[in-house]
Amino acid sequence: MENIERVCKFLDNTGTYYLATVEGDQPRVRPFGTVAVFEGKLYIQTGKIKPVSKQLQANPKAEICAFADGTWLRVAGKLIRDDRIEAKKYMLDQYPSLQAMYSAEDDNTEVLYFEDATATFSSFTAAPRTVNF
Ligand SMILES: Cc1cc2nc3c(=O)[nH]c(=O)nc-3n(C[C@H](O)[C@H](O)[C@H](O)COP(=O)(O)O)c2cc1C
Numbered sequence: 001m002e003n004i005e006r007v008c009k010f011l012d013n014t015g016t017y018y019l020a021t022v023e024g025d026q027p028r029v030r031p032f033g034t035v036a037v038f039e040g041k042l043y044i045q046t047g048k049i050k051p052v053s054k055q056l057q058a059n060p061k062a063e064i065c066a067f068a069d070g071t072w073l074r075v076a077g078k079l080i081r082d083d084r085i086e087a088k089k090y091m092l093d094q095y096p097s098l099q100a101m102y103s104a105e106d107d108n109t110e111v112l113y114f115e116d117a118t119a120t121f122s123s124f125t126a127a128p129r130t131v132n133f
Contacts, residue, residue: 003131017066077117
């Protein structure tokens with residue numbers, strides 16, 4: 001399995017991860033769940049009307065944290081908006097429950113992919129393992 005797929009699988013398996021952004025000098029963090037690999041990149045989904053989206057447009061630096069089975073994962077990098085319909089459609093196809101709220105053609109749906117990402121798996125019992133994508 002490729003590194004990026006390991007990261008995606010870990011996030012998918014935890015069900016909930018926490019996405020941190022910055023707003024000026026104030027960190028912001030919230031629970032997120034959407035994640036998928038599309039065209040070799042790690043994508044998440046949100047809505048353009050949300051503060052998280054506005055924060056990422058002002059400053060794309062972001063970090064994700066998730067924890068499961070004694071291991072925690074942090075993914076740090078930039079989240080870049082992809083406005084292509086096919087990318088939005090792919091993400092919504094992974095999450096049928098979101099299709100009541102979002103569609104690939106609406107003005108709100110936003111998908112973003114990680115650029116210059118460093119993902120680190122850590123635990124109390126093993127040395128950290130870092131992958132880049
Ligand atoms: C378990 C869980 C998963 C969530 N997943 C997402 C998600 O993938 N995308 C999203 O936009 N909001 C998701 N939300 C909702 C956001 O956490 C919520 O809209 C939050 O307020 C967004 O942050 P903001 O208010 O700073 O914009 C999720 C909420 C929960 C409880």
